[in-house]
Amino acid sequence: MLFASLRRSLHLHGSVTGHCFRTKNYYVHSFFRSFAHSRGRKPSTTSRRSREAAQNQLWSLATKRFLEKKHSILKETKFPKNVPRNTQLALFDEFYSGCVHVPKQYDPYFTDLQSKILQSTQRIHWKPSVENVTKDTRLHSSFAERLKLEFQNFVSHTLMFEPLEKDLRKLLDVEWPHDLYPPARSMRRKFIMHVGPTNSGKTHNAINKLKTCKKGIFAGPLRLLASEIYIRMNAEGIKCNLVTGEEVKADYENPQLLACTVEMADLHQQYDVAVIDEIQLISDENRGWAWTQCVLGLRAKEIHLCGEESAVELIKKLAEKTLDEVEVHRYERLNALRVSKTSLNGDLGNVKDGDCVVAFSRRAIFEAKNTLEEFHNKKCCVVYGSLPLEIRKQQATDFNDPKIPANVLLASDAVGMGLNLSIQRVVFTSLAKFTGSSFEDIPVPLIKQIAGRAGRYKASNNQDEKQSAGEVTCLYDYQMPILKRALSQPIRMLKQAGFMFPDDIWCEYFLTCPQDIPYSFLFRKMILLSNIPPCFFHCLIKSQLPILEILKPIETLTIRERLLLTNIPIPLRWPTMKEFVYEIGEKLSLCTPVQLNDFEHFNLDVLNHKYKNQSDFLQQIELLYKKLDAYFWISLRFPCMFQTEAAIDIKKILLKKLNSFSH
Numbered sequence: 172m173l174f175a176s177l178r179r180s181l182h183l184h185g186s187v188t189g190h191c192f193r194t195k196n197y198y199v200h201s202f203f204r205s206f207a208h209s210r211g212r213k214p215s216t217t218s219r220r221s222r223e224a225a226q227n228q229l230w231s232l233a234t235k236r237f238l239e240k241k242h243s244i245l246k247e248t249k250f251p252k253n254v255p256r257n258t259q260l261a262l263f264d265e266f267y268s269g270c271v272h273v274p275k276q277y278d279p280y281f282t283d284l285q286s287k288i289l290q291s292t293q294r295i296h297w298k299p300s301v302e303n304v305t306k307d308t309r310l311h312s313s314f315a316e317r318l319k320l321e322f323q324n325f326v327s328h329t330l331m332f333e334p335l336e337k338d339l340r341k342l343l344d345v346e347w348p349h350d351l352y353p354p355a356r357s358m359r360r361k362f363i364m365h366v367g368p369t370n371s372g373k374t375h376n377a378i379n380k381l382k383t384c385k386k387g388i389f390a391g392p393l394r395l396l397a398s399e400i401y402i403r404m405n406a407e408g409i410k411c412n413l414v415t416g417e418e419v420k421a422d423y424e425n426p427q428l429l430a431c432t433v434e435m436a437d438l439h440q441q442y443d444v445a446v447i448d449e450i451q452l453i454s455d456e457n458r459g460w461a462w463t464q465c466v467l468g469l470r471a472k473e474i475h476l477c478g479e480e481s482a483v484e485l486i487k488k489l490a491e492k493t494l495d496e497v498e499v500h501r502y503e504r505l506n507a508l509r510v511s512k513t514s515l516n517g518d519l520g521n522v523k524d525g526d527c528v529v530a531f532s533r534r535a536i537f538e539a540k541n542t543l544e545e546f547h548n549k550k551c552c553v554v555y556g557s558l559p560l561e562i563r564k565q566q567a568t569d570f571n572d573p574k575i576p577a578n579v580l581l582a583s584d585a586v587g588m589g590l591n592l593s594i595q596r597v598v599f600t601s602l603a604k605f606t607g608s609s610f611e612d613i614p615v616p617l618i619k620q621i622a623g624r625a626g627r628y629k630a631s632n633n634q635d636e637k638q639s640a641g642e643v644t645c646l647y648d649y650q651m652p653i654l655k656r657a658l659s660q661p662i663r664m665l666k667q668a669g670f671m672f673p674d675d676i677w678c679e680y681f682l683t684c685p686q687d688i689p690y691s692f693l694f695r696k697m698i699l700l701s702n703i704p705p706c707f708f709h710c711l712i713k714s715q716l717p718i719l720e721i722l723k724p725i726e727t728l729t730i731r732e733r734l735l736l737t738n739i740p741i742p743l744r745w746p747t748m749k750e751f752v753y754e755i756g757e758k759l760s761l762c763t764p765v766q767l768n769d770f771e772h773f774n775l776d777v778l779n780h781k782y783k784n785q786s787d788f789l790q791q792i793e794l795l796y797k798k799l800d801a802y803f804w805i806s807l808r809f810p811c812m813f814q815t816e817a818a819i820d821i822k823k824i825l826l827k828k829l830n831s832f833s834h
């Protein structure tokens with residue numbers, strides 16, 4: 172199926188990442204090592220985990236050396252005369268505790284500081300290993316020296332910022348976030364919660380209510396889900412428009428429904444009925460603010476909230492303040508979900524038709540796909556986050572279509588939400604994923620969400636038709652107890668809703684602050700000075716800071732434009748993405764109309780290069796597609812400047828290239 176030629180290239184050139192080795196006519200991919208682990212023994216710890224452990228140890232040794240030099244550092248630091256000794260000591264302690272706590276929790280200033288200092292090890296090609304750290308005293312003393320300099324910057328930022336604190340504290344004193352939405356406060360609203368495990372009919376019932384209203388809105392967590400509702404409603408003869416970050420399909424002047432992603436929900440319109448899906452994401456550390464603003468600010472008489480039981484208490488607490496009524500409907504799974512007695516015993520040869528094999532990296536997905544197609548004669552589809560939306564839709568449709576012989580689905584955690592897939596059994600190949608900076612266990616709610624996709628309920632006219640139970644298992648024996656423990660974990664009630672200041676407060680704050688202080692310091696101060704109730708936490712979109720730093724040299728950009736650009740959906744870790752964001756900011760500052768092919772960092776020529784294997788070529792297409800999405804995103808906001816004629820043609824070219832793999 173998809174990327175058939177990719178399979179051959181991987182086979183010929185060895186897998187993308189490891190080397191195939193032939194034994195008894197049976198290739199064993201280094202990544203899976205399925206042959207070597209046939210008794211389900213744990214694959215060796217990856218180099219990333221050991222590097223992470225070594226870097227954390229290096230950091231803690233450096234902060235210890237920094238503390239040992241406290242008095243000499245304070246002596247060398249040039250404090251202004253009016254800074255009393257106790258303030259100097261307090262500043263040192265604040266800086267030191269910020270450094271010590273950063274590995275455990277995200278802090279805009281100290282996390283940024285730690286990553287900058289640790290990145291210097293890459294330049295000196297330091298071999299990260301725990302043994303090196305203890306021996307290599309040079310490194311942590313040079314780090315301690317670096318921390319001394321950073322402490323002196325910290326002191327000057329703090330002293331520069333201090334005179335403004337009183338006014339800024341007033342600006343940031345949002346005693347009750349619900350006061351930020353007066354129009355919603357001026358009406359009586361009712362929350363109807365549909366809570367329960369996955370595959371229990373929650374969304375189905377809420378949508379049924381939506382269909383009967385005169386004017387409604389569906390807000391979903393994914394573009395894919397919003398467009399699925401848009402297509403379904405129009406197919407049922409209900410006039411529905413679509414708004415996501417990257418696209419608007421406004422087919423109707425006065426549509427009955429609007430399908431959108433949660434971030435794009437329109438708080439200005441008045442609705443009869445609203446449906447907000449996956450309400451438990453109100454506590455998501457990056458996106459929770461979008462669900463909070465819908466719950467506090469949507470102007471709808473009836474708001475249906477679909478998702479996990481864990482959100483009930485928190486919504487009731489918020490509704491107490493907004494004086495809205497809450498009604499809770501609880502659901503059970505429409506068909507059973509059971510954990511298999513055994514794993515696949517480390518052998519992908521035990522994968523069955525109707526399985527969804529879950530892996531948490533693109534590389535692992537393609538390795539599994541190659542093994543299944545090459546040696547077990549399976550036809551596979553793939554669904555993962557960075558795959559272009561249209562291809563993901565196509566793959567999901569192919570997998571669901573009984574007429575198409577695609578009988579195994581390879582998926583990332585993208586399968587956890589929204590997509591209606593006829594999966595019989597979920598197979599976890601791993602229960603940990605690399606987050607870009609560290610290896611983390613998959614959170615229990617996500618394990619439950621993904622496992623719950625197994626055995627999707629299918630409506631049937633024949634009452635006697637038995638709904639097949641869903642099944643979930645793992646690739647290796649050692650993972651089974653972890654899976655069972657996760658699935659049996661009781662639901663943990665959510666305590667806090669994500670919160671983000673509205674744009675006008677952000678703008679006023681940044682316009683008031685001194686310009687030559689790093690954004691990371693300003694973000695940290697914003698959190699410290701703000702006074703939000705304990706049932707909220709500050710959402711910090713991790714891409715905001717790097718994007719503000721990228722755009723800093725472009726002087727003519729307004730703060731509002733900078734803040735808007737921090738929401739652009741682009742994976743900064745990918746090659747040339749930072750340069751592309753800078754170019755978008757630069758063109759925006761010039762205020763002259765552009766087309767996508769005017770961008771130096773959007774270069775279609777890469778498609779004509781010869782790649783050592785098709786997987787690299789595919790990655791180039793995905794990279795171009797991500798830039799294309801980002802371009803459509805900015806063109807939605809500045810249509811006269813970022814024109815889309817060329818982008819639409821380019822999209823057709825890229826989709827054709829992508830589809831060329833599927834035959």
Ligand SMILES: Nc1ncnc2c1ncn2[C@@H]1O[C@H](COP(=O)(O)OP(=O)(O)OP(=O)(O)O)[C@@H](O)[C@H]1O
Pocket residue numbers: 367368369370371372373374375376477505589591623627628629630631
């Ligand atoms: N009463 C029903 N009649 C027909 N089909 C139904 C019914 N309830 C649910 N379904 C179907 O069952 C599947 C799961 O339903 P739904 O998506 O509403 O569950 P859910 O609890 O919202 O799942 P998830 O949490 O995974 O989104 C869907 O394909 C839906 O169309």
